[in-house]
Amino acid sequence: MTRPRRDPRAEWAAQFVAGAGLRPRYDRTRRAAAGRPRRDPRSEREAQRVGAAARPRYDLGQAGRPLGEAVVAPPRSVPEAPQTIIVEAPAFLVAVVPDAPGGRLSGHDRQVLGAARALAGREGAVAAIVEGACEGLGAAGADRVLRLEAAEGYDPAARAARVEAALAALAARHTLFPESLDGGDLARRVAVGLREPLFTNAEVVAAKGLVRPARGRRVEQSLAAPRFATVAPDAAADYAGPPREARAVPIDGPTPPPPKSILSATRIPADPATVPLSLAEFVVSAGNGLTDLDSFRQVVAALHATPGASRVLCDAGLMPRHSQVGASGTVLAATCYFALGISGAPQHLQGVAGCEHVVAVNTDLHAAMIERAGLAVVQDAQAVMPALLRLLAQETAGRATGAGKAP
Structure with missing residues (x-):
């Protein structure tokens, strides 16, 4: 089999553009009857362009595409929503009593739920015992949720009595508490009330x-x-698997609280x-x-x-x-x-690795702190601080006005 002989004159004639004026013009993108089409680097480069932004961006994966072939963007895969895991008849239960301050799981609470999942395995289920409403229990690994009535004021004895009644109703094989100020105190009260040994500070x-x-x-x-x-x-x-069901478990009748031994308790917040x-x-x-440290101190206050x-x-x-944050200063465990x-030097990022939420303000879009932040503001901090102070003042004035109108 022989290749057909090229005819350059016929190719030029096929590329001739009629009616172009006295000076002959040729369209070199036309495919000749026999032979290889001529490349047009400019059109190929334009086909690789992505978007219409001021700064050109190109998809180099389109290189080598035959001329004339339509450039079709690959279909964007839509991630499927994770399916909720449902455990209908667990072999046993592992109870968790989180602190959940303000109806929200802390980082320590999520770790305790992750530890409970390790104890439950595939056959067991995790049951969370909380007071009032609490967010994110299913995503944190709870299969069952038992909600207790929130106590009025500070009454640890009453809370311990309600938790004891809930544990008796659940008949859990294991019960985990966070080793925290409130969680450790509650765990010891419940263990004494049920006359059970307590294994503390498990690492x-x-x-x-x-x-x-x-x-x-x-x-x-061990x-x-x-x-x-x-x-x-x-x-x-933390539990990193698909979300769990977090099915509500009813409580059989109210639990009478014990006589209150604490007459008055007031939580005094520390000076930040x-x-x-x-x-x-x-x-x-x-x-x-940051150059305006006076405005910075006003924002902090x-x-x-x-x-x-x-x-x-x-x-x-x-x-x-003592205010230095980082590996050579103080390693934080703050909520925000x-x-x-x-900008976010490596030593500084090590100091904020344990923070749950990070908000950053910087003029550099590609700064390491901007990439680490869950919420980033690409702007000069000198302009952000006065605007933030005005918004905080408006919110404070609105609250004062609403409080004055309240009966």
Whole structure:
């Protein structure tokens, strides 16, 4: 088989554009009757362009496409919604009593639910015992939810009595509490009330048993999964599987509360400006991109936050050394971290790795702190701070007006 002989004159004649004027013009994109089409690099490059933004962007994956073939964008795959896992008849239950301050799971609560999932395995189910409404229990790994009536004021004895009645109704094989200020106190009250031993401060939670440090962390104590245990912070990972059902479990009749021994209790919040960074819940930090430190201090006071800073400002003496955030300063475990003018050096990102929510304000779209943030504002912090102060003042004035109109 022989290849057909090319006829350049016929090809030129086929490419001739009639009516183009006195000067002959040829369309070199036309395919000749026999032979290979001529490449047009400009049209190929234009076909690779993505979007119509001012800064051109090209999809180099379209390179080498034959000329004349339509450039069809690949179909965008729509991720399927994860299916909810339903456990109809579990072999046993693992109960979890989270702190859930304000009806919201803390990071420690999610870790305890993840530890409960490790104990439950495939055959068991996790039952969460909470007071009032609580968000995100199914996504955190709870198969059953038992809601108790919230206590009025601070009454740990009444709460412990309600939890004891709920555990008796559930007949759970294991019960886990967070080793926190409120969770540890509740766990000890419930264990004493039910006359059960309590394995405290477990740092390893697995189906084969629990492990905790002892004797100044010189030795480890291990025990087969007990009925009652408290889980230390960062002892287990959060549940990362598909969402669970979180089916509501009814309670058979109200539980009469015991006589109240605490006559009056008032929670006095600490001054955020004096709280150590390692214990702060809300931290607002200033970086090298911030020059108006007076406005920064006003923002910190208006948000009732704890002030922090990057290493650059602390080295320059503009902020105290104890406010430095990062691997060489203080490693945070805050619920929210608000970074103003911080680019995000590796040491600084190590210091905010344990923060649940990160908000960043920076002019650089590609800054590491912007990528780490869950909410990013690409703007100069000097312009954001006055606008934020005005919004906070308007909100405060609105609340005062509403309170004055209330009967």
